[in-house]
Each structure stands twice: as structure tokens, then as C-alpha cells.
Amino acid sequence: MSSSSVAPPAKPPMRDALVAAAFRLFLERGYEQTTVDDIVALAGVGRRSFFRYFPSKEDVVFPDHEGCLADMTAFLAAGDPECEPVRRVCDAARLVLRMYAENPTFSVQRYRLTKQVPGLRAYELSVVWRYERALAEYLRGRYAGRPDGTLRADVVAAAVVAAHNNALRSWLRSDGRIDADETVGHALGYVQAAFGTTAAGPAAGPASAALFGGPVEHPDDVVVLVSRRDAPLWRVVQEIETAFGRA
Amino acid sequence: MSSSSVAPPAKPPMRDALVAAAFRLFLERGYEQTTVDDIVALAGVGRRSFFRYFPSKEDVVFPDHEGCLADMTAFLAAGDPECEPVRRVCDAARLVLRMYAENPTFSVQRYRLTKQVPGLRAYELSVVWRYERALAEYLRGRYAGRPDGTLRADVVAAAVVAAHNNALRSWLRSDGRIDADETVGHALGYVQAAFGTTAAGPAAGPASAALFGGPVEHPDDVVVLVSRRDAPLWRVVQEIETAFGRA
CATH class of the missing domain: 1.10.357.10 (Tetracycline Repressor, domain 2)
Incomplete structure (x- = not known):
């Protein structure tokens, strides 16, 4: 990052502390066995602080x-x-x-x-x-x-x-x-x-138009070729050359 | 349907009656304002009958x-x-x-x-x-x-x-x-x-597994090749030969 770039706003440390406390308890006791009261007690904040950041216990899992x-x-x-x-x-x-x-x-x-x-x-x-x-x-x-x-x-x-x-x-x-x-x-x-x-x-999209047919042009200079395996090799190469614009 | 076909098992009438009662109440009063007790009262059955068919009030919505x-x-x-x-x-x-x-x-x-x-x-x-x-x-x-x-x-x-x-x-x-x-x-x-x-x-399908890469083998003798247009032609041909099993 260049020195002139603006730093993103820092996440509130209390929010991070709540997430950390919640995960410590979830891993130790299990998710169901952990209450919001347990989380706020470990984080050392009040219940209202928890609900300021997270509408429910589920939300702290996906912060x-x-x-x-x-x-x-x-x-x-x-x-x-x-x-x-x-x-x-x-x-x-x-x-x-x-x-x-x-x-x-x-x-x-x-x-x-x-x-x-x-x-x-x-x-x-x-x-x-x-x-x-x-x-x-x-x-x-x-x-x-x-x-x-x-x-x-x-x-x-x-x-x-x-x-x-x-x-x-x-x-x-x-x-x-x-x-x-x-x-x-x-x-x-x-x-x-x-x-x-x-x-x-619009492009190849559903590519079926080219089914067993010639090459389909794709974005940014990508070429897609669809062919039966039993096609004569010389014909396949010819199609490739045409597709690549080098014939 | 031919006369020899076997009819599907009939749905229990009580289950249908519970669904009908539930929807009548949901539409009249709203979903949240309707309790399971309201539903069983209208259907004229007991609570246990409801839970025999539906684990929860939500389930009766999608019977x-x-x-x-x-x-x-x-x-x-x-x-x-x-x-x-x-x-x-x-x-x-x-x-x-x-x-x-x-x-x-x-x-x-x-x-x-x-x-x-x-x-x-x-x-x-x-x-x-x-x-x-x-x-x-x-x-x-x-x-x-x-x-x-x-x-x-x-x-x-x-x-x-x-x-x-x-x-x-x-x-x-x-x-x-x-x-x-x-x-x-x-x-x-x-x-x-x-x-x-x-x-x-099978058809072209998405060829992308090989996007910018080599050929992808498709079922039933179809070969899909995806390549950058600026790839060296000799390399493309080499990949085709390999894909066609003729190298």
C-alpha cells in the first residue's frame, strides 16, 4: 500500500474483543452452551454493548x-x-x-x-x-x-x-x-x-451454438475449440489456425 | 392414466384438514398471530395430531x-x-x-x-x-x-x-x-x-477447467480446447495431439 493511501476505518476494539470472547467460549463449551451473558462477562463489557454491535448471538459468528x-x-x-x-x-x-x-x-x-x-x-x-x-x-x-x-x-x-x-x-x-x-x-x-x-x-454463453462446430471467440483473446475426438487432425489444426488468425 | 395404473396412496384427511385450517387462519389473522392451538381448534383435533404431521408451525406452510x-x-x-x-x-x-x-x-x-x-x-x-x-x-x-x-x-x-x-x-x-x-x-x-x-x-459445456490451460477431455469423444489467442501455435497443436491421443 502506498504511503499516500488512506487507511480504512479501524474496527472498534470492543467489537473485536466480543468476537474473540465469543469464539473462545464457543470452542471451549460449544455454541449452544454459551450465552450472550457469558460472552460479555469474558469480554468485560455490558450486554448493551454486545447488542450495539450484534443483533443476536448468531451475528457474532459472522461478524x-x-x-x-x-x-x-x-x-x-x-x-x-x-x-x-x-x-x-x-x-x-x-x-x-x-x-x-x-x-x-x-x-x-x-x-x-x-x-x-x-x-x-x-x-x-x-x-x-x-x-x-x-x-x-x-x-x-x-x-x-x-x-x-x-x-x-x-x-x-x-x-x-x-x-x-x-x-x-x-x-x-x-x-x-x-x-x-x-x-x-x-x-x-x-x-x-x-x-x-x-x-x-454477448458471447459463447450457452456454447451449444458451436456444438461440434468451429471455434468460438471468447473474451480477451481466448479461443475455445470444440471438436469430436474422431475429427481428422488436419481439419482441427486448420480450424485452430483460422481461429488464431494465422491461416 | 390407464385403467390399470395404481392410484397413489391417499393423503390422510386429517393432515389436509390441518393444512386447510392453518391457511384459513394465516390469511384471516396473519401468520404470526395464529398459534398451533388456534389451528387444531379450527380443525377439531388435538395438539398431538398436529405434531404427528408437522414438526412446527412453519412446516404446515410447506406441507x-x-x-x-x-x-x-x-x-x-x-x-x-x-x-x-x-x-x-x-x-x-x-x-x-x-x-x-x-x-x-x-x-x-x-x-x-x-x-x-x-x-x-x-x-x-x-x-x-x-x-x-x-x-x-x-x-x-x-x-x-x-x-x-x-x-x-x-x-x-x-x-x-x-x-x-x-x-x-x-x-x-x-x-x-x-x-x-x-x-x-x-x-x-x-x-x-x-x-x-x-x-x-455431450456438448461444449463450460470448458473453463482449462481456461488458459490445456485441453479438457469431455465425455463421448468430445474434446474442448481453451487457449489464449497469443499462445504459440506449435504448443496448441501439441496439446491437441495429446488430447486426441495421437501424439
Whole structure:
């Protein structure tokens, strides 16, 4: 970070202390066996302080999602209107994995906790749904007026969230050891290849148009070739040359 | 239906009576203002009868999902192992919309109720998640051993559910007037075009596993190659040869 950059506003230390106290107790005693009173006693603050930061005990388990949702929404709103929409939502999803990766120990502990407590699973589903809605709302704006614009927006948003969550689980199961950015990039690449578009306009998207056909042009100088294995090799090479503009 | 077909087991009339009583009260007084005691009083049965059929008040709002989930799981398990997996999960999703369409008045009433009560939204998310897991589990089995099998399974399942839900909302907003089967067929067609395959064999699908990488082997003798346009041509040809098993 350059010296001229402005530091983000510091998180209130009391909020951090409450999260730390809560997780210490959750891990020692279990989530259900820990009350808000236990948490505030350990953190050395009053109940009202807890509820100033967290509407409920569940919220202290996911202390960073509100901020991350706000960051994601701002990121999407700030996008160049020319930028390719699927790429933009993929980049927005990367912000979420980055939030997890900033604190691997905490993220892995929470993952284990969430798997054990059904109430937290339900809470997590509602958080995931909010991320998905944020991505879908952005895409609906970008696809407004197109045929099947809301369908496309909803499907792409769901696919991006599923790819992100697949990568997130792989990363959490590795105890945060594998490279988070690379893992999520690989997973999101799968969605981009299915639905992404070129700068010039809508793309391969559903790629079936090119089924057993020639090459499909993809964004940013990517070429996709689909061929039957039993096609003559000389014909495949010829198609590649054409696609690469070198014939 | 042929005369030789066996009728499905009839639903217990008491269960139906409880659902009818519950919805009459939810619509008259509101969901939060209705207690289980109110419901059993109107239905003329005891509290124990209610809890024999429904674990909680929320469950009476969605009385058919357990049965539909069981039907969907059985449908997937009974599939010909040769059938194309994406088509199969799309057909499984159609079963869900058919359940809604069997009783349009009830489905539309519930839709309005669910939009008003946050607790029911959360319940609905957990139901949607169970459908998505059922589809993903099936696809994980079908894609087992393939590169990125779980990624592909999770993304396709999420896309199918999103397309289904987009169609379901359109149908509910039309007060059940538009053709349910046609609406969901159109939405699922979008997903099949992106990920599915033709009758002749599997298609381009998303090629991204290999985004900027080498060739991806696809089922049934289809090869997908994704490459940067500026990649050296000799390397691309080398990769093609390897993929075609002719190097």
C-alpha cells in the first residue's frame, strides 16, 4: 500500500474483543452452551454493548459479512458500465473469499462450528442468499431490456455463488493451506467459460451454438475449440489456425 | 392414466384438514398471530395430531416439500445410467414446479404469505437448499472421477435451481395463469444450452477447467480446447495431439 493511501476505518476494539470472547467460549463449551451473558462477562463489557454491535448471538459468528456485502455492492456500483458483466460479478465474488482468507484460523474454526450447529447453517444460508441477490440485482441491471434478462441474471448469479462456495469449501478443508485466490479463480473460470461474453457483446454463453462446430471467440483473446475426438487432425489444426488468425 | 395404473396412496384427511385450517387462519389473522392451538381448534383435533404431521408451525406452510424431495430423489436414483445428467436434473426440477402447479390457488396464497413473513423466507431457503443438494449429490455421482466433477455438479445444480425458481416466480406472479410446464421448460432450456448436451452426445459445456490451460477431455469423444489467442501455435497443436491421443 502506498504511503499516500488512506487507511480504512479501524474496527472498534470492543467489537473485536466480543468476537474473540465469543469464539473462545464457543470452542471451549460449544455454541449452544454459551450465552450472550457469558460472552460479555469474558469480554468485560455490558450486554448493551454486545447488542450495539450484534443483533443476536448468531451475528457474532459472522461478524464480517455485513461489511463484505457493503463492499461488494459498492464494488459492483463503481464498475465501468463497459465492463463485461459476468467478469464483474466473478471479481465481486473474489472479494468474499478474500475476506475469509484474511483470517484463515478464524475462518476454519468457524467452518467447523457452523457444520455442527443447524441454526448457524440456516443463518449462513440467509447470508449466501443475500450475496446471491446482490450479484443478481447487478446483473439484472446490466441485462435489462434483453430477452430473458432476469433469467440470465439469476442463473449466472447462482452459478457464481456455487463456484465460489465450492472453492471456499476446498480452501477451508485444506485448513487454509491451498492458495485461496487461485482456487476461486479456477472455479470462477468455469462459470466465465459457460456464461461470459466478449467485449463486443454477448458471447459463447450457452456454447451449444458451436456444438461440434468451429471455434468460438471468447473474451480477451481466448479461443475455445470444440471438436469430436474422431475429427481428422488436419481439419482441427486448420480450424485452430483460422481461429488464431494465422491461416 | 390407464385403467390399470395404481392410484397413489391417499393423503390422510386429517393432515389436509390441518393444512386447510392453518391457511384459513394465516390469511384471516396473519401468520404470526395464529398459534398451533388456534389451528387444531379450527380443525377439531388435538395438539398431538398436529405434531404427528408437522414438526412446527412453519412446516404446515410447506406441507408437500418432504414428499416432493422424496419423489425427486427416487426419480434421480431410478434414472437410466446412460441418460444425460444435466437433462436428468432438469427433469427432476420439473417435478417441483408440477407440485406447485397441481394446486395453483394454494401455491399463490402461500407465495404472498411467504413474502410477508421473514421466518418463512428462511424456512424456504432451507428447503431450496435441500433440493439443490439432492441435485448436486446426483451430479457428483455422475461426474465422479472427472476433473472438476464436484465443481461442475455444484454449479449445474445451482443453475438448475435458479432457473426453476425464476420460472416459479413468473408463474406465481401470473397467479398461476401462464403455462407452468412451458415456463419452466424455457428456463431450464437456458441451463441445458449452457451445460447440457444434445441427444447426439455431450456438448461444449463450460470448458473453463482449462481456461488458459490445456485441453479438457469431455465425455463421448468430445474434446474442448481453451487457449489464449497469443499462445504459440506449435504448443496448441501439441496439446491437441495429446488430447486426441495421437501424439
